[in-house]
Amino acid sequence: MSSGMSSNTPLSSRRPPVVFLMGPTAVGKTAVAMALREQLPLDLISVDSTQVYRGLDIGSAKPSAEDLARAPHRLIDIRDPASPYSAADFRRDASLAIADIQGRGRIPCLVGGTMLYFKVLLHGLAELPGADPALRAEIEAEAKREGWPELHRRLATVDPETAARLHPNHSQRILRALEVYRLSGETMSALQKQQINEPGDAFDRCHRVIQLAVLPHNRTLLHERIAARFDAMLQAGFEQEVRALFARGDLSPDLPAIRAVGYRQMWDYLAGHCSREEMIDRGVAATRQLAKRQLTWLRNWTGLGRLYIDTPQGREINIVEIRDRALNYIERMTI
Numbered sequence: 001m002s003s004g005m006s007s008n009t010p011l012s013s014r015r016p017p018v019v020f021l022m023g024p025t026a027v028g029k030t031a032v033a034m035a036l037r038e039q040l041p042l043d044l045i046s047v048d049s050t051q052v053y054r055g056l057d058i059g060s061a062k063p064s065a066e067d068l069a070r071a072p073h074r075l076i077d078i079r080d081p082a083s084p085y086s087a088a089d090f091r092r093d094a095s096l097a098i099a100d101i102q103g104r105g106r107i108p109c110l111v112g113g114t115m116l117y118f119k120v121l122l123h124g125l126a127e128l129p130g131a132d133p134a135l136r137a138e139i140e141a142e143a144k145r146e147g148w149p150e151l152h153r154r155l156a157t158v159d160p161e162t163a164a165r166l167h168p169n170h171s172q173r174i175l176r177a178l179e180v181y182r183l184s185g186e187t188m189s190a191l192q193k194q195q196i197n198e199p200g201d202a203f204d205r206c207h208r209v210i211q212l213a214v215l216p217h218n219r220t221l222l223h224e225r226i227a228a229r230f231d232a233m234l235q236a237g238f239e240q241e242v243r244a245l246f247a248r249g250d251l252s253p254d255l256p257a258i259r260a261v262g263y264r265q266m267w268d269y270l271a272g273h274c275s276r277e278e279m280i281d282r283g284v285a286a287t288r289q290l291a292k293r294q295l296t297w298l299r300n301w302t303g304l305g306r307l308y309i310d311t312p313q314g315r316e317i318n319i320v321e322i323r324d325r326a327l328n329y330i331e332r333m334t335i
Helices: 029-037 065-070 087-103 115-123 133-146 148-158 160-164 171-184 188-193 202-206 219-235 238-248 263-270 276-299 319-334
Strands: 018-022 042-047 107-112 209-215 304-308
Touching: 018 029, 018 115, 029 042, 029 065, 029 107, 029 319, 042 087, 087 107, 087 115, 107 115, 115 202, 115 276, 133 148, 133 171, 133 276, 148 160, 148 171, 160 171, 160 188, 171 188, 209 276, 209 319, 219 238, 219 276, 238 263, 263 276, 304 319
Parallel strands: 018 107, 018 209, 042 107, 209 304
Antiparallel strands: none
16 A cells, blocks of 8 residues: 555545544554554544543653644643543544544544543444443442442532432442443433434444554553553653642542543542552553453454454564554455
8 A cells, every 4th residue: 555545546536434543551552543644644533531631641641742743633632621521522523523634635543542432433422321340349449438428429529410319328329320420421410311413323324434453462461561651651750740730729539530540540649548659559450450441342342453563472563564454454444
């Protein structure tokens, strides 16, 4: 496949397709997307529920200023962390960005690991997200430490309408309301008032969607990358970044931005709830749990092209080889 693609290629003879580039955290999605952009007329759209927030740079692994200058990403730095960003917000903003990019004759490439956002874009806004066992266990652990009345108080700060209907010890309903909010960024009361906007296959009907995932054969390699990246974040000033957020005074652990993996562990450390060593251990463990949830999503995802970062025997695959496999897959899917 030639760089930029000629006017005879299927990509330029019809409406440009939409490329999804998914994968777990720390797998190298951004590097693959940027390598593809050097070969194809791609414009990148971030699919990351933390990178939308201004000031959450290091801990969200936001592309560097240099990378963004070379390969701009839409939907980065578009919201203050005090103002929650929801799946419905993403669906609206991504749809507008896709239309604009296609209108310029270029290919929208959505890259990131917030699987709920990809799902909402493909299938519409479901009334309520499904249960997440890992998140439920986390909420139950909080309740064990602090009590259900405290979690009811937290719920009241973000969803007073639902909290008003619940007794402070109604554990299962409090758990479900917090789970919905933390998964979707929207309150249960708001979601219950909304309707699904379009039939489930509407996006597929309007667009040719090419879905790719960057994946590991070996979980150990991914775990090593997660630990190394967390250490690199600390070296790059992650603690100072969160101290600045902590000092603002208008942010709390109930906000989706502060509940993001890494940020909530650092916030607990700055609040005196754990030691620095515990913060690091919890941050790495939470990132591994996030990766596990993302891989579970992808295991059941249909119509997916898989780009592995390693061989079954454990050899790491370089970025050029991964890029070329992605180019070949895109070409096959557009013939």
